Amino acid sequence: MIIKEVQAKSILSSSKIFPYVINTYTGCQHQCSYCYARFIKRFTGHTEPWGEFVDVKINAPELLRREITRKHKDRVWVSGVCDPYQPQEGKYKLTRQCLEILAEHQWPVTIQTRSPLVTRDIDVLKQMSQLEVGFSIGTADDSMRKLFEPNAPSIQSRLDALAKLHEAGLYTFVMIAPILPGAEALPDLLAGKVDRVILDRMNYNHSDWVYKKYHLEQYRTDEYFDEMVATLRSSLAKFRISL
Helix, strand or coil: CEEEEECCCCCCEECCCCCEECCCEECCCCCCCCCHHHHHHHHHCCCCCCCCEEEEECCHHHHHHHHCCCCCCCCEEECCCCCCCCCHHHHHCHHHHHHHHHHHHCCCEEEEECCHHHHHHHHHHCCCCCEEEEEECCCCCHHHHHHHCCCCCCHHHHHHHHHHHHHCCCCEEEEECCCCCCHHHHHHHHCCCCCEEEECCCCCCCCHHHHHHCCCHHHHCHHHHHHHHHHHHHHHHHCCCEC
């Protein structure tokens, strides 16, 4: 793993998903095989394989404190092309510092992560009035998680973190995306832990090799996706979990 401390030129950027996005890191140690964010290598000049480099934007809080006073208040996505709570956050605390600034100015925030490290910052998150915290969880089967997300935290650790966040009174959601084998067991595990679930399919081909290597091609089809969406919708409705 190649870790570099860098000076970013800006931090509060426009996004096609939300009005703004903050990426405190470039690259991600979780090394998810299907991650769309690997496209950034075309612009950053990294030659290392995805998941083997992280640039740490050590001036991110300083930039945000300056930029936030110049832009119209709107929802901020934390983060878009990295996990804001990947392992280096434990050392640098850049995401936490940026969240403190966003809380100070009461900007709406959507956090998306795979890491239970987010629970470290519950004290900051509770200061926000328009916050939602979400986890990406594509399967309930941790052996399947290891195939597609080799360095990401376990499924159980994410579920435990969701419960802790929800018990703290925070609005929580889960993205079942991509829908991986074993996802059908998730509704039972999410009951009482989430306010909303988002379903999405695999719409990029980075992980085709994983499906082929482990003979999982049948889980990559339109038929499988449509069947799983119907099954998940029905199960989630029983627990009154919004979609």
